[in-house]
Amino acid sequence: MIDRLKGLLNLDKSEIMCVGDGANDVSMFRKCDLKIAFCAKEILKKEATHCVDVKDLREILNFIR
Numbered sequence: 001m002i003d004r005l006k007g008l009l010n011l012d013k014s015e016i017m018c019v020g021d022g023a024n025d026v027s028m029f030r031k032c033d034l035k036i037a038f039c040a041k042e043i044l045k046k047e048a049t050h051c052v053d054v055k056d057l058r059e060i061l062n063f064i065r
Contacts, residue, residue, distance in 0.1 A: 002031045019060060020044055036060055 002016065016032035018025070021040040029035040029047045037048035038060065045051050052059040 002028060006031075017064065034063060036063060 014033045017034040018028050018032040019036045019038050021038050023043045025044055026047055035048045037045045037051045039055055050063050
Protein backbone atom coordinates (compact mmCIF):
# COMPACT_ATOMS: atom_id res chain seq x y z
CA MET A 1 0.00 0.00 0.00
CA ILE A 2 2.79 2.43 0.86
CA ASP A 3 4.54 1.76 -2.45
CA ARG A 4 1.32 2.37 -4.34
CA LEU A 5 0.62 5.66 -2.56
CA LYS A 6 4.25 6.75 -3.04
CA GLY A 7 3.81 6.33 -6.77
CA LEU A 8 0.37 7.92 -6.99
CA LEU A 9 1.36 10.95 -4.91
CA ASN A 10 4.94 11.13 -6.20
CA LEU A 11 6.34 10.98 -2.67
CA ASP A 12 9.88 10.29 -1.56
CA LYS A 13 10.71 7.97 1.35
CA SER A 14 11.69 11.06 3.34
CA GLU A 15 8.12 12.41 3.10
CA ILE A 16 6.46 9.36 4.67
CA MET A 17 5.86 8.61 8.34
CA CYS A 18 5.10 5.09 9.54
CA VAL A 19 3.68 4.19 12.94
CA GLY A 20 3.65 0.62 14.20
CA ASP A 21 3.71 -1.56 17.28
CA GLY A 22 4.88 -5.05 16.39
CA ALA A 23 7.18 -7.29 14.38
CA ASN A 24 4.68 -7.33 11.52
CA ASP A 25 5.45 -3.63 10.96
CA VAL A 26 9.20 -4.06 10.33
CA SER A 27 8.77 -4.34 6.55
CA MET A 28 6.60 -1.20 6.54
CA PHE A 29 9.26 0.69 8.51
CA ARG A 30 11.78 -0.02 5.75
CA LYS A 31 9.65 2.00 3.32
CA CYS A 32 9.81 5.30 5.22
CA ASP A 33 12.40 7.51 6.89
CA LEU A 34 10.34 8.64 9.90
CA LYS A 35 9.52 5.48 11.87
CA ILE A 36 7.62 5.72 15.12
CA ALA A 37 7.26 2.72 17.40
CA PHE A 38 4.07 3.26 19.41
CA CYS A 39 3.84 1.21 22.62
CA ALA A 40 5.81 -1.31 20.61
CA LYS A 41 7.64 -4.58 21.00
CA GLU A 42 11.44 -4.36 21.36
CA ILE A 43 12.03 -5.77 17.87
CA LEU A 44 10.26 -2.77 16.34
CA LYS A 45 11.85 -0.25 18.68
CA LYS A 46 15.23 -1.30 17.26
CA GLU A 47 14.04 -0.31 13.76
CA ALA A 48 12.41 2.96 14.84
CA THR A 49 13.74 6.48 14.60
CA HIS A 50 11.50 7.47 17.54
CA CYS A 51 9.61 5.61 20.27
CA VAL A 52 6.44 6.59 22.10
CA ASP A 53 5.86 4.52 25.23
CA VAL A 54 2.68 6.17 26.50
CA LYS A 55 -0.76 5.25 25.16
CA ASP A 56 -1.51 8.67 23.75
CA LEU A 57 -1.40 9.11 19.97
CA ARG A 58 -1.05 12.86 20.43
CA GLU A 59 2.59 12.20 21.37
CA ILE A 60 3.25 11.42 17.69
CA LEU A 61 2.56 15.05 16.83
CA ASN A 62 5.92 15.93 18.40
CA PHE A 63 7.71 14.23 15.50
CA ILE A 64 5.83 15.76 12.58
CA ARG A 65 7.86 18.45 10.85
